[in-house]
Amino acid sequence: EAQVTQNPRYLITVTGKKLTVTCSQNMNHEYMSWYRQDPGLGLRQIYYSMNVEVTDKGDVPEGYKVSRKEKRNFPLILESPSPNQTSLYFCASSRQGWAYEQYFGPGTRLTVT
Amino acid sequence: ILNVEQSPQSLHVQEGDSTNFTCSFPSSNFYALHWYRWETAKSPEALFVMTLNGDEKKKGRISATLNTKEGYSYLYIKGSQPEDSATYLCAENYGQNFVFGPGTRLSVLP
Numbered sequence: 084e085a086q087v088t089q090n091p092r093y094l095i096t097v098t099g100k101k102l103t104v105t106c107s108q109n110m111n112h113e114y115m116s117w118y119r120q121d122p123g124l125g126l127r128q129i130y131y132s133m134n135v136e137v138t139d140k141g142d143v144p145e146g147y148k149v150s151r152k153e154k155r156n157f158p159l160i161l162e163s164p165s166p167n168q169t170s171l172y173f174c175a176s177s178r179q180g181w182a183y184e185q186y187f188g189p190g191t192r193l194t195v196t
Numbered sequence: 197i198l199n200v201e202q203s204p205q206s207l208h209v210q211e212g213d214s215t216n217f218t219c220s221f222p223s224s225n226f227y228a229l230h231w232y233r234w235e236t237a238k239s240p241e242a243l244f245v246m247t248l249n250g251d252e253k254k255k256g257r258i259s260a261t262l263n264t265k266e267g268y269s270y271l272y273i274k275g276s277q278p279e280d281s282a283t284y285l286c287a288e289n290y291g292q293n294f295v296f297g298p299g300t301r302l303s304v305l306p
Contacts, residue, residue, distance in 0.1 A: 116294065125200070125285065125296035126240070133292060141293055173239065181227045181289035184242030 085110045087188035089174050095194045096164060104159045104191050106174030114180040115157040116141070117149065119170040120190075126173065132157055133180060164195040198222050200288050202297035209276050210305050216272045217300040219286030223267035227289035231260055231271055234283045234299070243271075243284075276304040 087108045096102055108115065116131040118141075128141030132151040146168055148160040157176075161168060171192050175185040201220045209215050221229065228247045232240040244253040249264040257274045273280055283299040 114292070118294075118296075123298070125298045126287070126294075127296070128294050131292060131294075139292070142295065180292045181294075182245065182247060184230065184245050185232075185240075185294075186242070187239035189239055 085186070087174055087176055087186050089172075089188040089191050091191060092189060093192050095196065097196055098165055099163050102161050102164060102193075104161075104172060104174075104193070106157045106159065106188060107155050108157075108174075108176040108186070109155065110176060110178075110186065111154065112176035112178055112186075113154070114178070114183070114185075115151065115174065115176045116185070117147070117157070117159045118173045118175065119143065119168075120173065121170050129159070129172075164193075166195050169193060169195050198288060198290055198295045200286060200295050200297040202284075202286060202300050204300060205298070206301040206303070208303045208305060211276060211278060213276050213304075214272065214274045215276055215302065216270050217284060217302075219269045219271070219297055221267050221269075221286070221288040221295075221297075223264055225290050226264045226267075227291065229262055229264075229269050230287040230289070230294070231269070232285040232287065234285055236282075240285060273302070276302070278304045278306050280304050 117129040118126040130149040132138045174188040177183040177185045231243040234240040246262040251262040287296040
């Protein structure tokens with residue numbers, strides 16, 4: 084089954100404790116992206132990747148890191164999480180970026196206390 | 197940062213009604229306009245990707261139009277059903293970035 088998976092689905096952590104949210108897709112997609120969704124705001128893009136070893140900032144990259152060492156994986160790293168990073172996070176992939184529909188993962192709900 | 201707007205913020209319609217909502221976006225440096233459907237407790241699902249001025253796309257009872265010169269897109273739902281209840285998101289590309297609107301929440305009452 085074609086899908087985007089994320090782990091964990093739910094996470095409660097404390098300020099400053101490094102964490103990684105994994106994202107994997109099995110559709111051989113070139114483009115992958117991370118978004119956060121907060122009440123009253125639309126999905127906001129954090130980082131995206133056009134291909135392996137190619138990443139770039141979205142609109143809200145502060146406090147996040149990403150890497151793209153393999154085509155299928157695109158982990159999101161919070162080196163020192165803070166309460167303002169409490170949010171619902173989505174990973175998405177598409178065949179080749181802007182001209183193609185995105186497939187979204189199930190979401191990761193993160194709470195930072 | 198681009199500003200993508202959607203209206204109305206929410207609406208309630210009766211089963212069988214037809215409805216439409218609007219996505220407004222900056223028209224300069226346009227690449228593509230996406231529509232997504234997002235049901236509660238699920239992930240957004242793609243409806244349409246439109247790239248050309250005058251584009252019209254249709255999927256079942258749902259259709260969309262695009263005007264890149266004036267910077268808007270309409271989404272139409274004909275004969276709304278309760279299963280159409282969801283938040284409808286539009287997103288504009290500029291380069292490889294996506295900017296989403298805040299969404300229109302549709303409730304279809306049986």
